[in-house]
Structures are given as C-alpha cells and as structure tokens.
Amino acid sequence: xxxxxxxxxxxxxxNRSVVDAVAxxxxxxxxxxxxxxxxxxxxxxxxxxxxxxxxxxxETVCSCLVLAEAAAGREVVTIEGLGSEGxxxxxxxxxxxxxxxxxxxxxxxxxxxxxxxxxxxxxxxDLTVREAISxxxxxxxxxxRILDAVDRAAAARxxxxxx
Amino acid sequence: xxxxxxxxxxEACASLAAHPDALVLxxxxxxxxxxxxxVRTIGHVVAVDRIPELRGxxxxxxxxxxxxxxxxxxxxxxxxxxxxxxxPALAQAARTVGSPQIRNTATLGGNLATASxxxxxxxxxxxxxxxxxxQSAGGARRLPLxxxxxxxxxNALIPGELITVIRVPVLEGPQEFLKVGTxxxxxxxxxxxxxxxxxxxxNVRIALGSVAPVPLRAVEAEVLVxxxxxxxxxxxxxxxxxxxxxxxxxxxxxxxxxxxxxAAYRRxxxxxxxxxxxxxxxxxxxxxxx
Numbered sequence: 074x075x076x077x078x079x080x081x082x083x084x085x086x087x088n089r090s091v092v093d094a095v096a097x098x099x100x101x102x103x104x105x106x107x108x109x110x111x112x113x114x115x116x117x118x119x120x121x122x123x124x125x126x127x128x129x130x131x132e133t134v135c136s137c138l139v140l141a142e143a144a145a146g147r148e149v150v151t152i153e154g155l156g157s158e159g160x161x162x163x164x165x166x167x168x169x170x171x172x173x174x175x176x177x178x179x180x181x182x183x184x185x186x187x188x189x190x191x192x193x194x195x196x197x198x199d200l201t202v203r204e205a206i207s208x209x210x211x212x213x214x215x216x217x218r219i220l221d222a223v224d225r226a227a228a229a230r231x232x233x234x235x236x
Numbered sequence: 237x238x239x240x241x242x243x244x245x246x247e248a249c250a251s252l253a254a255h256p257d258a259l260v261l262x263x264x265x266x267x268x269x270x271x272x273x274x275v276r277t278i279g280h281v282v283a284v285d286r287i288p289e290l291r292g293x294x295x296x297x298x299x300x301x302x303x304x305x306x307x308x309x310x311x312x313x314x315x316x317x318x319x320x321x322x323x324p325a326l327a328q329a330a331r332t333v334g335s336p337q338i339r340n341t342a343t344l345g346g347n348l349a350t351a352s353x354x355x356x357x358x359x360x361x362x363x364x365x366x367x368x369x370x371q372s373a374g375g376a377r378r379l380p381l382x383x384x385x386x387x388x389x390x391n392a393l394i395p396g397e398l399i400t401v402i403r404v405p406v407l408e409g410p411q412e413f414l415k416v417g418t419x420x421x422x423x424x425x426x427x428x429x430x431x432x433x434x435x436x437x438x439n440v441r442i443a444l445g446s447v448a449p450v451p452l453r454a455v456e457a458e459v460l461v462x463x464x465x466x467x468x469x470x471x472x473x474x475x476x477x478x479x480x481x482x483x484x485x486x487x488x489x490x491x492x493x494x495x496x497x498x499a500a501y502r503r504x505x506x507x508x509x510x511x512x513x514x515x516x517x518x519x520x521x522x523x524x525x526x
Contacts, residue, residue, distance in 0.1 A: 096238060096278045097271045097277070097278035099271075099272060119272065129341075132312075132341070134337050134341050135338065138265050138269065138338075139264055139268070140264055140268060140271075140278075143261055143264070143281065143283040143285070145239075145241065186336070204336070207336065207420075207421035207422065208335020208337045208338065
C-alpha cells in the first residue's frame with residue numbers, strides 16, 4: 074500500500090485535511106473512515122446502490138466511485154450538509170412525515186438525490202421522480218412512501234418559493 | 237502527490253509522458269470499481285475530469301455535418317436535447333448507462349477506454365463510423381472505431397496516449413438504440429443494437445453490442461436493405477424483407493454463453509431488436525420536417 078501526502082477537501086463548506094490516506098481510497102472511504110462523516114453509507118462499492126450519494130460541484134455522484142484525492146478543489150456536499158438535528162431540510166422533514174424510512178440505510182442517498190432533483194425541477198412529474206431516484210436502491214422496498222415523501226418535499230419547496 | 241489533476245490536454249499528456257504507467261482517471265465509474273475490489277492497484281493517476289478542452293462539442297466541416305465531441309463529455313451531457321437532436325442514438329445509449337449518479341460522471345472517452353463488449357455507446361459509434369482522436373506528448377493520431385477497439389476490454393491506446401476527441405457524422409434520418417437487460421434502470425446490456433439511417437446516402441447502418449468481443453456491423457443486412465428500402469417515403473418494409481433483414485442481423489452476431497445470458501437468447505434478442513429498429517425507423521410515412 075502506498076501512502077499519499079496529505080490533501081485537502083472542501084466538505085459542506087469547510088476545508089478538511091486528510092493526512093493519513095492510502096493511495097486509491099475513495100471519497101466515501103475518506104468521508105467515513107478518515108473524517109468521521111458516517112452519514113454516507115457504504116454498501117456495494119460499485120455504483121449500483123446509491124447509498125453513498127453526495128453532491129460534487131452540485132452534481133449527484135456515487136462517492137464510492139470518486140477517487141478522494143481527485144476531489145481536491147471541488148465542492149463536496151454530504152448528507153451532513155443537508156440539515157441537522159432540530160434544523161431538518163424540507164426533504165428530510167418530508168421523509169419523516171411520510172414515514173419513508175424503514176431500516177434507514179438507503180435514506181441518506183435518497184435524500185441527496187431528491188434534494189438535487191428538486192433543485193433542478195420543483196414540479197417533477199412521476200416519471201421524472203422515478204428516474205431521479207432510479208440510482209438509489211431501497212432493499213426494504215419502501216418505494217411507495219418514498220414517492221409520497223418526494224411529493225411532500227416538492228410541495229414544501231414550492232410553498233417556500235411562492236410565499 | 238501521486239495524483240495529477242490536469243487542467244489542459246498538454247498538461248495531461250506531459251504528465252503521462254513522465255509517468256507512462258499512470259492510470260488515466262475520467263469519471264472513475266469503471267476504474268474505481270476495480271480499485272475498490274482490490275483487483276487494480278493505483279500508482280500514479282492523471283485525473284482528466286477538469287480539462288475544459290475535453291468537455292465541449294462543436295460542429296465541423298464545410299457543411300457543419302461532423303460532430304466533434306470532447307472525450308470528457310458525460311453521459312448526462314450526451315442526453316441533453318441539443319446533442320440528442322444531432323445524434324439521437326448516442327443520446328439514447330447514454331441515457332441507458334447506469335443511474336443518474338453514474339451518468340453525471342461517466343464519459344464517452346471512458347466508455348471507449350474501458351472498451352467493454354457491453355459498453356453502451358460503442359455500437360452507436362460503430363454504426364456511425366466514429367473516428368477517435370488520440371493525443372500524446374509526441375502528437376496526435378486518428379483511428380476509426382473498428383481499429384480502436386481491438387478486443388474484450390482492449391484498445392489501441394499506447395502508454396502516454398489520451399483519448400481527446402470523438403468525431404461522428406450528423407446524419408439526416410432516424411436513429412435507434414435498443415438494449416436488452418434484466419431490468420430498465422442500471423443494467424448492463426445482455427445485447428444492444430444501434431441502427432442509423434442516412435437518407436440522402438440511401439443506406440442503413442446497423443451495429444451490435446454484447447454479442448462479440450468488439451462491436452459488430454451487420455454488413456450483409458445493411459447491403460440487403462440499402463437496395464430494397466424506400467428512403468423517399470420511409471415506407472414500412474414488407475414482412476418478407478423485415479424477416480430477411482432480422483435473420484441477417486442475427487447471423488452477424490457471435491454471442492457466447494456467460495454469467496449474463498446464453499448465446500441462444502442473445503441471438504434471439506438480436507433478431508427481435510433488429511425487427512423493432514427497422515420498423516421504428518421506417519414507420520410508413522416520411523417524418524414532417526421540424
């Protein structure tokens with residue numbers, strides 16, 4: 074294993090130093106194991122499940138497929154940057170209200186995907202919603218309530234946009 | 237730092253010249269899977285995802301009928317309406333790659349570099365007779381697609397070279413990309429087929445994916461329909477011609493049994509896709525000009 078020199082990542086608006094990484098570590102691994110940001114989940118490590126979804130310069134990506142060092146200089150937003158306890162984002166609140174969380178493992182990735190969807194399209198039709206979350210697997214198969222949560226989040230964001 | 241984040245093609249080529257064994261990292265959606273599994277070790281890496289020259293597209297030629305695509309064009313970019321209207325089959329293929337997260341980073345150049353038999357854009361590039369431009373510190377060269385993809389996950393890149401540009405013709409006529417998999421989202425092709433029509437040139441070009449080590453053209457099928465189809469009115473071919481066309485396309489396939497499907501099913505699927513594609517492209521009446 075080749076160790077790498079330290080590098081810095083911009084995560085949720087903060088500059089974070091990574092000092093003890095090994096060559097080839099993914100952004101997901103660095104987030105969870107080097108920086109203690111365990112909200113992004115690790116399941117498939119091959120881009121199939123979407124549990125590790127983060128925003129990279131605004132775009133949703135699977136953080137397991139991003140080489141951590143190569144993300145230097147880009148803006149990373151993780152689930153920890155979406156909202157916090159007592160100050161939930163509209164999408165997080167909608168998932169709670171709809172009961173769209175079962176085991177919770179897919180939830181962070183779904184929240185990131187839905188947040189990105191609503192940034193692009195505040196009134197997505199059903200097909201657009203299904204397409205937007207097609208990269209996020211829920212193995213509890215709780216998609217009915219997840220789709221309900223997206224509707225609630227869209228309504229909340231529209232209400233916010235038109236006071 | 238063993239990772240060079242290149243911001244220009246020249247910088248990337250200089251870095252590749254200095255480290256001929258370096259890995260080129262574009263979207264990472266193939267490469268990082270191997271790294272995560274531990275089947276590929278990482279030494280020096282040249283990241284090419286922040287090179288503006290690799291991202292755009294433009295029209296070239298006296299009649300602006302050649303599309304020049306930067307190799308860093310993502311699948312999401314390919315599916316945007318402006319590009320989709322120029323090469324619809326390429327947009328359809330890009331649209332079937334992985335998930336939105338994958339399409340946001342996966343690139344056309346990366347699909348070529350991986351050169352998987354199941355690479356979704358490859359049959360379209362084969363049908364379009366795409367030309368691949370490669371650059372190194374020593375200069376540039378251009379290869380037709382069938383000389384670039386040389387085998388299963390094998391291509392003509394030599395150490396120090398970077399895929400920079402993909403050129404495809406902008407054709408007047410319908411295009412189809414069809415793919416068979418086990419589900420609709422996030423699926424690797426069991427088989428795929430691209431069909432493009434050149435109405436002024438009065439020919440149809442058809443290529444197959446996932447049924448051979450490299451994308452295959454169904455040349456005999458192309459010759460058959462070029463002579464028989466009504467390119468003026470785009471009239472539906474009669475059922476005898478459709479059957480013969482589909483048989484010739486299926487005959488061109490060289491499928492194998494593997495973990496994803498059987499050879500027999502793949503050949504059957506190719507025949508079905510060929511029928512579907514030709515009937516969609518020739519629906520019975522000429523499209524109204526936009």
